[in-house]
Amino acid sequence: MRIRDALGGLALFGLGVLCATSAILPRVAFALDAKTLDKNATPLEAFRFGFNAYKQGDKTVAVEALTYAAEKGHAGAQWKLGRMYAEGDGLAKDDVKAFEMFSEVADAHADDNPNGSSARFVSNAFVALGLYYRDGIPNSTVKPDFNRSRQMFAYAASYFGDSDAQLNLARMYYEGQGGERDPKQAVRWAKLAANKGNVGAQALLGHMLFEGEGVSREPVLGLMFLTVARDRSDADDPWIQDMQEQAFSLATETERRTALALADDWLNKNGKPNP
Incomplete structure (x- = not known):
C-alpha cells in the first residue's frame, strides 16, 4: 500500500497494535432489524442510512448503522465515527478512539483514488492524524511528534491535494x-x-x-x-x-x-x- 511505502509502515501510526473497529465500538448487528436497517444491507447502504439518521437528529440509530458499515471497512463510516468521537457528538468525547478510527481509515484507504468518492474522508483522516501527532493526546500514548505530523500532512497535501493539509504543512x-x-x-x-x-x-x-x-x-x-x-x-x-x-x-x-x-x-x- 502507498501509505506503507511512503510513511514507513503501519507502525507509523503509533498505536503499537491498532485496535480493530469491532473492538473499539460495541457490535450492533443485532439491532439492524426491519425497523432500522436490513441485515443484508451493504456497507454503502448502511453508511447512507446512518448519515441520514444523523442529519435527522437520531444519533443512536446513526451510531448503530455507521458502526455496522465501519466494521465492514467503509471509509466514510469510519471517518464519521472518528469525528463524532473527536467532537463528543452523539458519542462520549474520546480523542484516543477518534485517533484509532482515523488510523483505520488512513491505513486501509491510503491508496484510494484521490478523485474518488472516499477521498474527502481519507484525506481529512490524515489531517486529523497530523493534528493529533502535532499536539499529542493528554494521558495517552499519543505524544507530540512533529516529524510524523509533517508526514501525515505531506501525504494528504500531495496525494489528495487537501487544502487543509497544505496549509498545515x-x-x-x-x-x-x-x-x-x-x-x-x-x-x-x-x-x-x-x-x-x-x-x-x-x-x-x-x-x-x-x-x-x-x-x-x-x-x-x-x-x-x-x-x-x-x-x-x-x-x-x-x-x-x-x-x-x-x-x-x-x-x-x-x-x-x-x-x-x-x-x-x-x-x-x-x-x-x-x-
Missing part, C-alpha cells in the same frame, strides 16, 4: 516544526491552498508576501490576501485579523488603497465561504 515549514525552517516551501504549499480558497492559507501567504519571507516582497499583494482572509474568516481566527492589522499599519497609504481595491474585487468575484 506550510505552517510547519514556516515555523520549522518537524524539520528545518523553510519559508520557500511554506510559500509553495500556502499558494496551493490559497488558490483553492483556503482562508488560513490566504492569510499565511499574504503575511509572507508582505514581509518578503521565502518570496520577493510584494506588500500590495500581501495586504490584499490578508484583507481577503480577514473578511472571510470568523471569530475563531483572531490571528488572521491581527496579522492584517499589523500589515495595514506598516503599509503606505498608496499600498493600502490599492490592496483594499484588489481585495474588494476578489471578494466580489469569489464571495465568502459557505457557512
Whole structure:
C-alpha cells in the first residue's frame, strides 16, 4: 500500500497494535432489524442510512448503522465515527478512539483514488492524524511528534491535494516544526491552498508576501490576501485579523488603497465561504 511505502509502515501510526473497529465500538448487528436497517444491507447502504439518521437528529440509530458499515471497512463510516468521537457528538468525547478510527481509515484507504468518492474522508483522516501527532493526546500514548505530523500532512497535501493539509504543512515549514525552517516551501504549499480558497492559507501567504519571507516582497499583494482572509474568516481566527492589522499599519497609504481595491474585487468575484 502507498501509505506503507511512503510513511514507513503501519507502525507509523503509533498505536503499537491498532485496535480493530469491532473492538473499539460495541457490535450492533443485532439491532439492524426491519425497523432500522436490513441485515443484508451493504456497507454503502448502511453508511447512507446512518448519515441520514444523523442529519435527522437520531444519533443512536446513526451510531448503530455507521458502526455496522465501519466494521465492514467503509471509509466514510469510519471517518464519521472518528469525528463524532473527536467532537463528543452523539458519542462520549474520546480523542484516543477518534485517533484509532482515523488510523483505520488512513491505513486501509491510503491508496484510494484521490478523485474518488472516499477521498474527502481519507484525506481529512490524515489531517486529523497530523493534528493529533502535532499536539499529542493528554494521558495517552499519543505524544507530540512533529516529524510524523509533517508526514501525515505531506501525504494528504500531495496525494489528495487537501487544502487543509497544505496549509498545515506550510505552517510547519514556516515555523520549522518537524524539520528545518523553510519559508520557500511554506510559500509553495500556502499558494496551493490559497488558490483553492483556503482562508488560513490566504492569510499565511499574504503575511509572507508582505514581509518578503521565502518570496520577493510584494506588500500590495500581501495586504490584499490578508484583507481577503480577514473578511472571510470568523471569530475563531483572531490571528488572521491581527496579522492584517499589523500589515495595514506598516503599509503606505498608496499600498493600502490599492490592496483594499484588489481585495474588494476578489471578494466580489469569489464571495465568502459557505457557512
